[in-house]
Amino acid sequence: MRYQSFNLRLERVRSLALKGAWTEHVVGTSFEGRPIIAFQQGVGSKRIMAWSLMHGNEPTGFEALLQLMAVADLESSYLLIPILNPDGAEAFTRLNAQGIDVNRDARNQVSAEAKALVAAYEAFQPELVLNLHDQRPRFFPKGGKQPASFSLLAPKGHPLTPNLAQNNAQQRAKRVLAKWAKTLKVKWAGGVARFDDQFYPNAFGEFFQEQGVASITFETGIGLHDWSRSSVAAQLGELLEELDKLPGWENLDLDTSAYENLSMNESPANEWLIHHAEGCIHLRLHESVQQGVYYAHWLVDSIEHTMPSWKESHCKQSLTHLELGTVLTLDQIHSFGISEDFGLNN
Numbered sequence: 001m002r003y004q005s006f007n008l009r010l011e012r013v014r015s016l017a018l019k020g021a022w023t024e025h026v027v028g029t030s031f032e033g034r035p036i037i038a039f040q041q042g043v044g045s046k047r048i049m050a051w052s053l054m055h056g057n058e059p060t061g062f063e064a065l066l067q068l069m070a071v072a073d074l075e076s077s078y079l080l081i082p083i084l085n086p087d088g089a090e091a092f093t094r095l096n097a098q099g100i101d102v103n104r105d106a107r108n109q110v111s112a113e114a115k116a117l118v119a120a121y122e123a124f125q126p127e128l129v130l131n132l133h134d135q136r137p138r139f140f141p142k143g144g145k146q147p148a149s150f151s152l153l154a155p156k157g158h159p160l161t162p163n164l165a166q167n168n169a170q171q172r173a174k175r176v177l178a179k180w181a182k183t184l185k186v187k188w189a190g191g192v193a194r195f196d197d198q199f200y201p202n203a204f205g206e207f208f209q210e211q212g213v214a215s216i217t218f219e220t221g222i223g224l225h226d227w228s229r230s231s232v233a234a235q236l237g238e239l240l241e242e243l244d245k246l247p248g249w250e251n252l253d254l255d256t257s258a259y260e261n262l263s264m265n266e267s268p269a270n271e272w273l274i275h276h277a278e279g280c281i282h283l284r285l286h287e288s289v290q291q292g293v294y295y296a297h298w299l300v301d302s303i304e305h306t307m308p309s310w311k312e313s314h315c316k317q318s319l320t321h322l323e324l325g326t327v328l329t330l331d332q333i334h335s336f337g338i339s340e341d342f343g344l345n346n
């Protein structure tokens with residue numbers, strides 16, 4: 001389920017919050033008047049803050065946070081903001097209703113979402129923050145043959161103000177990611193990548209790292225046979241549970257090579273190649289929501305000849321009439337005699 005309305009998502013979070021004795025705090029109000037709500041629980045010694053749907057069309061982290069909220073015996077203390085960008089979540093857009101990318105608003109804090117995030121952070125005083133995002137299907141580990149289902153990043157602190165606190169924060173983030181990288185290798189070998197920690201001054205990962213609080217940016221992608229990302233969400237939920245059970249930060253391995261040695265995140269792969277009677281076309285997934293209805297459309301794009309492809313189909317007709325930029329529905333594609341269904345519209 002890639003899209004749900006804000007109200008339906010909030011209903012799902014609240015239902016879990018009631019069962020698990022989570023307390024609810026309104027930490028802000030979006031441009032269109034929707035509440036930005038944090039859910040808090042626990043007296044555990046590790047203090048973890050996480051948010052999802054900062055970009056409204058990236059719901060995998062949301063599903064993982066709900067999985068965590070459903071765990072009965074959590075051992076850490078949490079502040080979760082599962083729908084940080086309520087207007088973007090409702091419209092299924094990356095940006096908020098003012099057209100602001102909240103993850104580029106960490107310094108200026110013009111948006112209500114950035115203000116709410118910083119206020120919640122200051123009130124809760126976390127020791128680790130998790131910034132959960134989705135990335136497009138086009139990403140893969142460099143040299144690899146399958147999509148990057150998980151791309152990990154321990155961002156840098158501010159290079160102009162180097163200090164021990166921000167270095168220690170980045171180091172703790174790397175140690176968590178090294179632990180996760182080892183876990184992911186078991187079931188997702190070939191589907192895990194690392195981001196270049198190039199400094200983005202306006203992003204929240206860098207901003208919190210600079211404050212001396214360990215900060216992780218986590219990007220989930222498609223699975224090779226799971227374009228809806230449900231198995232990826234379940235795996236992320238398991239990683240969060242694994243971290244919860246860690247007795248203390250000192251129990252993390254000092255060796256971060258499992259993270260450092262991951263292949264770098266690379267793009268652009270071909271998403272869906274269709275070999276037809278007179279050649280080949282490349283289709284890229286294009287998701288949108290119109291009047292509350294989710295559509296997975298496919299955009300005819302140029303072929304990346306040296307890059308891997310996630311899906312290949314064959315068609316007896318000629319498709320040479322389909323120009324670059326043409327948008328196709330799955331029904332139109334089925335009319336070419338191709339029966340593929342990616343499970344996205346369920």
Ligand SMILES: [Zn+2]
Nearest residue numbers: 055058133134
């Ligand atoms: Zn994002």
